[in-house]
Amino acid sequence: xxxxxxxxxxxxxxxxxxxxxxxxxxxxxxxxxxxxxxxxxxxxxxxxxxxxxxxxxxxxxxxxxxxxxxxxxxxxxxxxxxxxxxxxxxxxxxxxxxxxxxxxxxxxxxxxxxxxxxxxxxxxxxxxxxxxxxxxxxxxxxxxxxxxxxxxxxxxxxxxxxxxxxxxxxxxxxxxxxxxxxxxxxxxxxxxxxxxxxxxxxxxxxxxxxxxxxxxxxxxxxxxxxxxxxxxxxxxxxxxxxxxxxxxxxxxxxxxxxxxxxxxxxxxxxxxxxxxxxxxxxxxxxxxxxxxxxxxxxxxxxxxxxxxxxxxxxxxxxxxxxxxxxxxxxxxxxxxxxxxxxxx
Amino acid sequence: xxxxxxxxxxxxxxxxxxxxxxxxxxxxxxxxxxxxxxxxxxxxxxxxxxxxxxxxxxxxxxxxxxxxxxxxxxxxxxxxxxxxxxxxxxxxxxxxxxxxxxxxxxxxxxxxxxxxxxxxxxxxxxxxxxxxxxxxxxxxxxxxxxxxxxxxxxxxxxxxxxxxxxxxxxxxxxxxxxxxxxxxxxxxxxxxxxxxxxxxxxxxxxxxxxxxxxxxxxxxxxxxxxxxxxxxxxxxxxxxxxxxxxxxxxxxxx
Numbered sequence: 001x002x003x004x005x006x007x008x009x010x011x012x013x014x015x016x017x018x019x020x021x022x023x024x025x026x027x028x029x030x031x032x033x034x035x036x037x038x039x040x041x042x043x044x045x046x047x048x049x050x051x052x053x054x055x056x057x058x059x060x061x062x063x064x065x066x067x068x069x070x071x072x073x074x075x076x077x078x079x080x081x082x083x084x085x086x087x088x089x090x091x092x093x094x095x096x097x098x099x100x101x102x103x104x105x106x107x108x109x110x111x112x113x114x115x116x117x118x119x120x121x122x123x124x125x126x127x128x129x130x131x132x133x134x135x136x137x138x139x140x141x142x143x144x145x146x147x148x149x150x151x152x153x154x155x156x157x158x159x160x161x162x163x164x165x166x167x168x169x170x171x172x173x174x175x176x177x178x179x180x181x182x183x184x185x186x187x188x189x190x191x192x193x194x195x196x197x198x199x200x201x202x203x204x205x206x207x208x209x210x211x212x213x214x215x216x217x218x219x220x221x222x223x224x225x226x227x228x229x230x231x232x233x234x235x236x237x238x239x240x241x242x243x244x245x246x247x248x249x250x251x252x253x254x255x256x257x258x259x260x261x262x263x264x265x266x267x268x269x270x271x272x273x274x275x276x277x278x279x280x281x282x283x284x285x286x287x288x289x290x291x292x293x294x295x296x297x298x299x300x301x302x303x304x305x306x307x308x309x310x311x312x313x314x315x316x317x318x319x320x321x322x323x324x325x326x327x328x329x330x331x332x333x334x335x336x337x338x339x340x341x342x343x344x
Numbered sequence: 345x346x347x348x349x350x351x352x353x354x355x356x357x358x359x360x361x362x363x364x365x366x367x368x369x370x371x372x373x374x375x376x377x378x379x380x381x382x383x384x385x386x387x388x389x390x391x392x393x394x395x396x397x398x399x400x401x402x403x404x405x406x407x408x409x410x411x412x413x414x415x416x417x418x419x420x421x422x423x424x425x426x427x428x429x430x431x432x433x434x435x436x437x438x439x440x441x442x443x444x445x446x447x448x449x450x451x452x453x454x455x456x457x458x459x460x461x462x463x464x465x466x467x468x469x470x471x472x473x474x475x476x477x478x479x480x481x482x483x484x485x486x487x488x489x490x491x492x493x494x495x496x497x498x499x500x501x502x503x504x505x506x507x508x509x510x511x512x513x514x515x516x517x518x519x520x521x522x523x524x525x526x527x528x529x530x531x532x533x534x535x536x537x538x539x540x541x542x543x544x545x546x547x548x549x550x551x552x553x554x555x556x557x558x559x560x561x562x563x564x565x566x567x568x569x570x571x572x573x574x575x576x577x578x579x580x581x582x583x584x585x586x587x588x589x590x591x592x593x594x595x596x597x598x
Contacts, residue, residue: 172465173461173462173465174454174458174461174462175457175458175460175461176455176457176458176461179448179450179452181448181450181452182448182450182452213451213452214451214452214453215450215451215452216451291490295489295490295491295492296490297490
C-alpha cells in the first residue's frame with residue numbers, strides 16, 4: 001500500500017496532490033479528533049481539578065458531587081441549545097432571546113413613569129471615556145411620543161428610525177398622531193420576527209416607549225423577545241432594581257402627579273441607580289410629553305440642563321423628607337392626591 | 345400600515361385599453377350609474393347632510409331608492425355623488441378601517457378628520473394612476489377634541505382636491521345650492537333652521553337638475569351619533585299659467 005502511494009507521489013503532479021490531501025486529512029482526523037472531544041467534556045476537567053469543598057463524609061460528598069454534575073449537565077445542555085434563535089431547549093426556552101435580554105441589563109439605566117396626562121423618561125448618561133460625549137439614550141419619535149433605550153445602542157438607533165417612520169406614515173395618511181399602543185405593537189411585531197428567523201438575531205435593546213394619545217399618557221416597555229407591557233412606572237438597564245424598588249413604593253399615586261412631581265421622581269429613581277455617585281445635570285437626561293389642563297399638547301422634549309440642575313438642587317434641599325414620607329405614602333394608598341414629599 | 349388598493353381589473357366603470365397600458369390594466373373613462381348632488385352644512389349640534397335617493401343610468405332615472413349617505417364609525421357621515429359602484433367600494437375600505445379600529449378597543453377612534461385625510465390619500469393616489477374613483481365625497485362629523493366638541497365638514501373629489509368648509513355641495517349643487525348657502529348660512533343654526541335651509545336648496549335642485557328625483561333623505565351627526573331619516577318628498581308647485589295650455593303659442597300642426 002505504502003509503496004503504491006509513494007509511486008503515485010512521484011508520478012503526475014495533479015493526481016498526487018489530491019491523494020496527498022486525502023491522506024493528510026485521514027491522518028489528521030484520527031489524531032486531532034480525541035483532543036476536540038475532551039474540550040467539550042467539562043466534567044472530565046472537573047474530575048482532574050482538586051475539589052475545594054470535598055466533604056470528609058463520603059455520603060455527603062457523593063450528594064455534593066451529584067448536584068455539581070447536574071449543574072454541569074444543565075449548563076452543558078444550555079450550551080447545546082443556544083447556538084441559534086430557532087432552536088428550542090428541552091425546557092421550552094429560546095436561549096438566544098434570553099441572552100439578548102441580558103444585553104439590555106448591561107446598558108446604563110433608564111426609567112419611565114407616567115400620570116394620567118404626562119409621561120416622563122429619564123436616563124443615566126454613560127460616557128465611554130472622559131474625552132467622549134455620552135451615549136444618547138433618549139430619542140424623540142414624534143411630537144407626541146419618544147423612547148429611552150438600554151442595551152446595544154446601534155440597534156436602538158435603527159429601531160428609533162423605524163418608529164419615526166411609522167409615526168410619519170400614519171400622520172401622512174390620517175393627519176393624526178399614531179396611538180402609542182399601536183406604535184408599541186408594531187415595534188413588538190418587528191422584534192418578534194427576529195426571534196423566528198434562522199438568519200436573524202434578536203435586537204439587543206430594550207425600549208421604554210412613552211407617549212400621549214386620545215386616552216391619555218402611556219408608557220410601554222418593549223423587550224427583545226417581542227413582548228410588551230404597559231406600565232405606570234418602570235426601570236431597565238444596569239442597577240435598575242434599585243430604581244424599581246424606589247418606584248414600587250410610590251407608583252400608586254402617580255396618576256395624579258403634576259409634571260413637576262413626575263420629573264422629580266424620575267430623577268430620584270435615576271439617583272438610586274447611580275449608587276453613591278453624585279447626580280448632576282451632566283450625568284442624566286430627562287424628557288417629558290403631555291397634555292396641559294387647557295387641552296394643548298406639550299410635545300416630547302428633552303428638558304434643558306439648567307432646569308434639571310435647578311430641580312436637582314431643590315431636591316437636595318429636602319433630602320431627609322423623601323425617605324420618611326415614602327414610608328408613610330405607601331400606607332396612604334387612597335390619598336394619592338397628597339403633596340409629594342419634596343413639597344413639604 | 346398603508347391603505348389597501350383594489351387589484352387592477354376589478355373596476356365596474358373601467359374600460360380596457362389594449363396593449364398601451366399593459367395587460368390587465370384599466371383606465372376609467374366614464375361613469376355608468378351616477379348619483380347627483382349632495383348638500384351638507386354645519387349647525388349648532390353637529391353636521392346635517394342631505395341628498396336625493398336616485399341613481400341615473402346616463403339620462404335614465406333608473407334607480408329610485410338608493411342610499412347615498414352612510415355613517416362611518418361613531419363620529420362621521422359620508423355622502424357621495426358620482427359613480428355608485430365606486431362609492432360602494434369606498435364604503436368597503438372604510439368598513440375595513442373602522443373594523444380594525446374598533447377591534448383595538450383602546451380608547452382611540454377614527455374621527456372625521458382622519459377619515460377625510462385617508463380618503464384624500466386614496467382618491468389622489470387613484471387619480472395619479474389614471475384610474476380614479478369617480479366620486480365627489482362629502483365627509484362630516486363631530487368629535488371631542490382637546491378644545492371640546494369639534495364639528496368637521498369637508499369634501500374630496502375624484503382628482504383629489506380636498507378642503508374643509510362650513511357648507512358643502514357637490515355636482516349641480518355647486519352651481520345652484522352654494523349661492524343660497526353662502527347667502528343664508530350662519531353659525532349655530534338650530535336643527536329646524538338647518539333643515540329649512542337644506543330643503544330650500546333641495547327644492548331648487550329638484551326643479552332645475554334633470555337627474556334629481558323627488559325623494560330625499562336627510563341625515564345628521566351629533567355627539568350622540570349618526571341619524572339617517574327615512575326618505576320623504578317635497579311639495580312642488582307646477583301651477584304656472586304657462587303650463588296650463590302648453591300648445592297655446594304653437595302655430596300649425598307641427
